Amino acid sequence: MxxxxxxxxxxxxxxxxxxxxxxxxxxxxxxxxxxxxxxxxxxxxxxxxxxxxxxxxxxxxxxxxxxxxxxGYPLKGLGPIVPTDPLIYRFYEIIQVYGFPMKEIIHEKFGDGIMSAIDFTLDIEKVEDPKGDRVKVTLDGKFLSYKKW
The missing domain is CATH 1.10.260.40 (lambda repressor-like DNA-binding domains)
Known part of the structure; x- marks a missing residue:
């Protein structure tokens, strides 16, 4: 969007x-x-x-x-394009740079699966710092193992 x-x-x-x-x-x-x-x-x-x-x-x-x-039912997602808003783009950039490392660490700690975006919470905090205030983002999702059949 x-x-x-x-x-x-x-x-x-x-x-x-x-x-x-x-x-x-x-x-x-x-x-x-x-x-x-x-x-x-x-x-x-x-x-x-x-x-x-x-x-x-x-x-x-x-x-x-x-x-x-x-x-009514929500409209999820930003759309098919790369976001142009600078703040939203930084999150996109974070996933581009750290997505595979995050995936590897999650697999290492939990096994083959995903972090739920349904059973999920997100928290944003302001952390004061003398060198410049920090943005602390906490993603907290349930781990879901892939099913074998």
């Missing part, structure tokens, strides 16, 4: 969040879901329950007529 392909719903949610001066952490306390999951919901990468959607829309001062859009 490029910036020109951002869904109208995403733009509406982000505008309301900005107008209310809310952070995703603020919304986490209202909705009861992690800030990263909520950001994914804004970009239609996740799907809310009716209760979650209603709480979110009420907090943002938006009509509950949008509940069906937030509870």
């Amino acid at each position: 490029s910036l020109s392909e951002i869904p109208a719903l995403t733009e509406k949610l982000l505008a309301a969040k900005k107008a209310k001066s809310l952070s995703f952490a603020d919304l986490e306390t209202v909705v009861g879901r992690d800030e990263v999951w909520l950001a994914a919901l804004f970009y239609r990468q996740a799907s809310a329950s009716e209760d979650e959607a209603t709480k979110l829309l009420n907090a943002l001062g938006l009509s509950t007529d949008l509940v069906p859009e937030l509870t």
Whole structure:
């Protein structure tokens, strides 16, 4: 998904969040879901329950007529092109450079399998450092062994 392909719903949610001066952490306390999951919901990468959607829309001062859009099946992925946003591209670059080493270490420690992106959490923290603040990203996924038959 490029910036020109951002869904109208995403733009509406982000505008309301900005107008209310809310952070995703603020919304986490209202909705009861992690800030990263909520950001994914804004970009239609996740799907809310009716209760979650209603709480979110009420907090943002938006009509509950949008509940069906937030509870519908999400649109996963960035699309078939290499991302051009500099921050998103860096994650793509990290996988290009460290993808095979990560795969090798995971296989060495767990065996033949994958890290689930379904049974998964992601956490983003700010770590203050005198040489410049650091971004700490934690990916936590269940290991799934490949089945033999």
